[in-house]
Amino acid sequence: MLTIGSLGKKTGTKVQTIRYYEQIGLMPEPGRTEGGQRRYGDAEVDRLSFIRHARQLGFPLEAIRELLDLSDNPDRSCHEADSIARRQLKQVELRMDRLKALQTELKRMIHECSGGNTADCKVLEVLRDHSECLTDHDAIGA
Amino acid sequence: MLTIGSLGKKTGTKVQTIRYYEQIGLMPEPGRTEGGQRRYGDAEVDRLSFIRHARQLGFPLEAIRELLDLSDNPDRSCHEADSIARRQLKQVELRMDRLKALQTELKRMIHECSGGNTADCKVLEVLRDHSECLTDHDAIGA
DNA sequence: CTTGAACCTCTAGCAGCTAGACATTTAGAA
DNA sequence: TTCTAAATGTCTAGCTGCTAGAGGTTCAAG
Incomplete structure (x- = not known):
């Protein structure tokens, strides 16, 4: 015990x-x-x-709850567990895509920094100017 | 207005x-x-x-607060903004690495699913058996 | 029998919003 | 001018997945 x-x-x-x-x-x-x-x-x-x-x-806790439930009932179809896993994989890949886009833009921002004072800081400039931005949509939760 | x-x-x-x-x-x-x-x-x-x-x-809200502060004071050094951006890039790359590892294991899990009942479901089996796991550490927050 | 570590419950807090209840204000149409 | 419906106002609580702390009890070793 x-x-x-x-x-x-x-x-x-x-x-x-x-x-x-x-x-x-x-x-x-x-x-x-x-x-x-x-x-x-x-x-x-x-x-x-x-x-x-x-x-x-x-896996989010709710998905785990389902998986445990499946695990407790060995006669149920494996497909449910499989589809939960696939769902999770999709989530992971979606997040990766977003992160890749963010990475690109962050790199661009940093690359252009010349190191003067903030008045002409590229980092701030990029953040100010939304128009050049490629990753517009709902990337926030990434 | x-x-x-x-x-x-x-x-x-x-x-x-x-x-x-x-x-x-x-x-x-x-x-x-x-x-x-x-x-x-x-x-x-x-x-x-x-x-x-x-x-x-x-960027987390606290970082944004700093960036806004820099933006409001154009005479301060650009380096601070730059280092905030670099910090953020590091975070992004770290999360990407984790996600890649998760993706690999999820794919392996799903690939092995044969589609019977849950008694011999590979997805559940992999989750049950921690020993084969490659991504042990602190991957949770990914 | 004493100590100190580990346990107990309960509440509140983190990020970054989101949603709902309920009251008031506004702008345009009749 | 008056009506009405949409938009706004404040306030509180909720989401995920824990984590931390207060303040008190129990356990196991010495």
């Missing part, structure tokens, strides 16, 4: 985060000692590892 | 967002009509465009 602290160490998760996952129903309510402290078994280690791994792959 | 709504349209900013920027001191308190409605002039259009453009390039 593990304390919350050692579960955290095993899975690379902060204690607060584990309690948070419990609160939002991603982790089950564990057994408690008489004094009220949480105690975990192997199943919880696996579940939390799964969650953390998926988080590292950028 | 523009209403907050037309300022928003001109700059591609939601009304609520403009008020939010005012609240946190990024935008100045504008003049008001007798009835208390905000009215904006050209200076505000420029300032808000600057902010939005910088946001599209992924």
Whole structure:
């Protein structure tokens, strides 16, 4: 039986985060000692590892909830899990495209900096002049 | 003189967002009509465009605050603006690297999906088995 | 039996908005 | 001039995914 602290160490998760996952129903309510402290078994280690791994792959918690649900019902179709993963891949690739565009413009900005005073700073100038901008749309969340 | 709504349209900013920027001191308190409605002039259009453009390039609001400050004082050195931009570029490149790693693993996951039921779903299996994972560290924020 | 580390709950905060409730103002048409 | 509908006003709460702190209790080792 593990304390919350050692579960955290095993899975690379902060204690607060584990309690948070419990609160939002991603982790089950564990057994408690008489004094009220949480105690975990192997199943919880696996579940939390799964969650953390998926988080590292950028899956949002809601997607992870679905994946866990699928994982709990081994007779359901694999297609759902597959499509969640594909969705996630699409998100990742979209974000990459945006970042590439940003990178280009940032490089251009910096490249043109001559190093005088801000009155003729290219960085500020580029930011001021929206017209040359190539990445107009909704790149903010990138 | 523009209403907050037309300022928003001109700059591609939601009304609520403009008020939010005012609240946190990024935008100045504008003049008001007798009835208390905000009215904006050209200076505000420029300032808000600057902010939005910088946001599209992924600059955090605090960095934008600094950039605006530099922009307001044309005699200061351009180096500060330049280093803010460089910092931002580094961030962007770091995020790109992470996303690339995620993309690789997601593709591998999906590629191996055979399409049965979830009992032998590769997607779930990969998530379950942390040991094959290449992107261990702090990829979460990517 | 004592100590000090680890645990408990609860609340608030981060970024950067977004959405809703509800009241007031404005601009144009009748 | 008066009506009306859209736009504005303030205020509060919510989103994601945690993180930090206050202030109190429990546990395990010595």
